[in-house]
Amino acid sequence: MTTTDERLLAWALLSRAALASPDTVRILLAAHGPVDAAERIVEDGVRSRFGPQTRVTAELDLERAQRAGGRLLTRDDPGWPAALNDLDTVEAHTPIALWTRGPGQLNLLTDRSIAVVGTRAPTSYGEKVARYVGMDLAAQGWTILSGGAFGIDAAAHAAALEAGRPTVAVLPCGLHRLFPQGNAALLAEIEKTGLLVSEYPPGVEPNRNLFLGRNRIVAALAAGIVVCESGIRSGTSNTVRWGNTLRRPVMAVPGPVDSAESRGCHEFIRTGQAQLVTTARDVLDVLAR
Missing domain, CATH: 3.40.50.450 (Rossmann fold)
Known part of the structure; x- marks a missing residue:
């Protein structure tokens, strides 16, 4: 797996994990970055709702999105709108990532x-x-x-x-x-x-x-x-x-x-x-x- 693929998988994993525990994901992401945060989530299967299965699910999410003609837009992508970051200033939580379909940026x-x-x-x-x-x-x-x-x-x-x-x-x-x-x-x-x-x-x-x-x-x-x-x-x-x-x-x-x-x-x-x-x-x- 290339570094780019590993990073994209990490973001997909965080996007999936945020459904169960968004605050945990945001704290880990802020402290460790996407790749390390994802690893910690995978390793924390005993004390949480996460674990190795989260990585498998994230891989399936990426495959399913690709089959539908979609892609995952991440916070470190040049196409990420800076305006979304305003949500953090009002404690409304910027999305972990965005799934998109269509040719637009x-x-x-x-x-x-x-x-x-x-x-x-x-x-x-x-x-x-x-x-x-x-x-x-x-x-x-x-x-x-x-x-x-x-x-x-x-x-x-x-x-x-x-x-x-x-x-x-x-x-x-x-x-x-x-x-x-x-x-x-x-x-x-x-x-x-x-x-x-x-x-x-x-x-x-x-x-x-x-x-x-x-x-x-x-x-x-x-x-x-x-x-x-x-x-x-x-x-x-x-x-x-x-x-x-x-x-x-x-x-x-x-x-x-x-x-x-x-x-x-x-x-x-x-x-x-x-x-x-x-x-x-x-x-x-x-x-x-």
């Missing part, structure tokens, strides 16, 4: 990226807003970043593709499959020119905690966050909180005052969690300020 794609997010059950108004804001921003050279979910996420990704621009989807599960299945065709199109991204190794299935964890990555990677439509209680609120915590500009598009699907946007604006925008030009003005 994450640091280049997210150097000028805007997250467009919102409800999974939008009205026609919300979808229209996400499409015209997303398409206009993409046409001006911004990468649209979102979570690949139904609703506003899907509309924003589709708008970027229609504008002929790559887009980035951060998924709440391993990239062994395209999730959600109902967006498989859209995600496959994203993979052709942009990137699918996950902090979770192949085989990890989605659950509520992973959805919330995904939101911090979306917020960290973005220069700003635009909420196109959101109910009063939704995962979008979590993304907004991460945006404010990370000092990313958060913006929201108002909607009809009697629409339940716009109550979240109105509350973000009313409480100062987001600035009011209605067009891509408004978004860029906020970013310029």
Whole structure:
């Protein structure tokens, strides 16, 4: 095994081990570096949930990712976005590594990226807003970043593709499959020119905690966050909180005052969690300020 292969396997092992004990992995990584930290995890099978099997699983993770056309992006890779390291400054934990599928380079794609997010059950108004804001921003050279979910996420990704621009989807599960299945065709199109991204190794299935964890990555990677439509209680609120915590500009598009699907946007604006925008030009003005 070459030094490069050994180091990549070490990162894959740490990514897998972090599922069971993230704090242990982060402490070992900070103290010993990836290769030595991985060795300590393998040798610590008596007192922990780790052991030699962790290395075997990591090897299978790399093989499975390669078969799916993916790769493992590590913190010491030139393509690692520096913006992710902001997560450590707010004790939110930078991902150990990222699994990706697609031809794009994450640091280049997210150097000028805007997250467009919102409800999974939008009205026609919300979808229209996400499409015209997303398409206009993409046409001006911004990468649209979102979570690949139904609703506003899907509309924003589709708008970027229609504008002929790559887009980035951060998924709440391993990239062994395209999730959600109902967006498989859209995600496959994203993979052709942009990137699918996950902090979770192949085989990890989605659950509520992973959805919330995904939101911090979306917020960290973005220069700003635009909420196109959101109910009063939704995962979008979590993304907004991460945006404010990370000092990313958060913006929201108002909607009809009697629409339940716009109550979240109105509350973000009313409480100062987001600035009011209605067009891509408004978004860029906020970013310029």
